[in-house]
Amino acid sequence: xxxxxxxxxxxxxxxxxxxxxxxxxxxxxxxxxxxxxxxxxxxxxxxxxxxxxxxxxxxxxxxxxxxxxxxxxxxxxxxxxxxxxxxxxxxxxxxxxxxxxxxxxxxxxxxxxxxxxxxxxxxxxxxxxxxxxxxxxxxxxxxxxxxxxxxxxxxxxxxxxxxxxxxxxxxxxxxxxxxxxxxxxxx
Amino acid sequence: xxxxxxxxxxxxxxxxxxxxxxxxxxxxxxxxxxxxxxxxxxxxxxxxxxxxxxxxxxxxxxxxxxxxxxxxxxxxxxxxxxxxxxxxxxxxxxxxxxxxxxxxxxxxxxxxxxxxxxxxxxxxxxxxxxxxxxxxxxxxxxxxxxxxxxxxxxxxxxxxxxxxxxxxxxxxxxxxxxxxxxxxxxxxxxxxxxxxxxxxxxxxxxxxxxxxxxxxxxxxxxxxxxxxxxxxxxxxxxxxxxxxxxxxxxxxxxxxxxxxxxxxxxxxxxxxxxxxxxxxxxxxxxxxxxxxxxxxx
Numbered sequence: 217x218x219x220x221x222x223x224x225x226x227x228x229x230x231x232x233x234x235x236x237x238x239x240x241x242x243x244x245x246x247x248x249x250x251x252x253x254x255x256x257x258x259x260x261x262x263x264x265x266x267x268x269x270x271x272x273x274x275x276x277x278x279x280x281x282x283x284x285x286x287x288x289x290x291x292x293x294x295x296x297x298x299x300x301x302x303x304x305x306x307x308x309x310x311x312x313x314x315x316x317x318x319x320x321x322x323x324x325x326x327x328x329x330x331x332x333x334x335x336x337x338x339x340x341x342x343x344x345x346x347x348x349x350x351x352x353x354x355x356x357x358x359x360x361x362x363x364x365x366x367x368x369x370x371x372x373x374x375x376x377x378x379x380x381x382x383x384x385x386x387x388x389x390x391x392x393x394x395x396x397x398x399x400x401x402x403x
Numbered sequence: 404x405x406x407x408x409x410x411x412x413x414x415x416x417x418x419x420x421x422x423x424x425x426x427x428x429x430x431x432x433x434x435x436x437x438x439x440x441x442x443x444x445x446x447x448x449x450x451x452x453x454x455x456x457x458x459x460x461x462x463x464x465x466x467x468x469x470x471x472x473x474x475x476x477x478x479x480x481x482x483x484x485x486x487x488x489x490x491x492x493x494x495x496x497x498x499x500x501x502x503x504x505x506x507x508x509x510x511x512x513x514x515x516x517x518x519x520x521x522x523x524x525x526x527x528x529x530x531x532x533x534x535x536x537x538x539x540x541x542x543x544x545x546x547x548x549x550x551x552x553x554x555x556x557x558x559x560x561x562x563x564x565x566x567x568x569x570x571x572x573x574x575x576x577x578x579x580x581x582x583x584x585x586x587x588x589x590x591x592x593x594x595x596x597x598x599x600x601x602x603x604x605x606x607x608x609x610x611x612x613x614x615x616x617x618x619x620x621x622x623x624x625x626x627x628x629x630x631x632x633x634x635x636x637x638x639x640x641x642x643x644x645x646x647x648x649x650x651x652x653x654x655x656x657x658x659x660x661x662x663x664x665x666x667x668x669x670x671x672x673x674x675x676x677x678x679x680x681x682x683x684x685x686x687x688x689x690x691x692x693x694x695x696x697x698x699x700x
Contacts, residue, residue: 230456253594253595253597253611253614254595254597254600254604254607254611256610257604257606257607257610284603284604285600285604285607287449287557287595287597287598287599287600287607287608287611288449288452288557288598289557289558289561289595289598290557290558290561290562291557291561291593291594291595293561293562294560294561294562294563294569294570301562303562307452307453307456310452310453311452311453311454311455311456314453314454323603324602324603324604325453325603325604326453328450328599328602328603329450329451329453329454330454332447332450332451333447333450333451333454333455333458336444336445336447336451336462340444340445341413341416341444341445342413342414342445342448343413344417344418347602351602351603355605359605362644362647366640366641366643366644366681369640369681370418370640370681373679373680373681374420374679375417375418375420375421375679376417376418377416377417381416383442383443383444384442385442385512388511388512388513389444389465389512391511391512392461392465392508392509392511392512392514393458393461393462393508394511395507395508395510395511396455396457396458396461396504396508397454397455397458
């Protein structure tokens, strides 16, 4: 029995349903980093992140933008010779960082995920314009204008809904969600 | 008439409307009946997993439970919905503890899930259940000479489902050849389009889209065909922004595979949602010459 769990153990625990091998099996071969299509936008490559987790560099890992830059395309996962589910590990790090409220300043991912889940809990369906309200404030003025132009184009082609949809059985749906995460009392 | 429990997913009601319309038309023409799952909810795509894994599986399990009641295979046209449903279903079968947690939550909605559905992607239903031979028999307007870049993207292939070749799949090419088109061979066909990074890391996503567009253009593709609304949006809707960002001049049409199948089956472009693109698909209309011209196009 250990007094304090290693970071590697904690991350492993956050991969509840994953059937990949534990990250302690990592060979540090770098196949994941060589495969990753987003690697050049990451502070640390996936291989480095795994090494850092194993070295218990928790603060450094959480401060890295790497796991929030993962697009979850699972290319690393299917190629890993040690059969580690690297993409799922990135999800686990996202959960860890959301749980601790600890992530690099200026990232949109944490806000976006939280807003998405809240939206589903409130309506059962996704609705793009509501989501945009959560990330637009973090965009540059130029990007906001471009996003506006794109949205206008989509509205004109009838591809952007103007009213949110709700599922019919919303009340029971919310009772179901409440059995998993606390979302407050029914209104 | 083959019947399926159809899970359209949120995108097909908005950005991916053309996919829904064309999927319905093509299914009808091929004797496939897509029966929409009653009061389905959003599958969460990639946005639930960063928050709560159990919630992510439960929300998908609700849709699976509703499909199970019908006894029909669960069919999703969106690769992200398909991936979520596929793995939720397979974990339900393998992990009794997870199934118990999920069913405890589903009980609040008077539902129970067993994991007995077969989860399928729409393209696979056409290829494996209808069959290429049957599709070929129904092609009245073969898309001769149309160079198509089959874009698989990621979630339809990865993580590995059961048997498919995740590095160099060929089934999409096979389908395109069946409808008379010419599938091109290019390296990025399974490279990720950036997915939700288009929102959370715009710079990274635009660069990922640029690489895909350039590879298709390098191989003289006339059109890119997709199997997922998210890929379609990134490649099509954001193509203009790629041009602004990188000073490029891409104007390559991006169509759902169902839209191309529809043209080959003689369905008019307007009935397939063609004409609703941000990047004009006008060059495609030359390949619609033998479709029934019942509308003014």
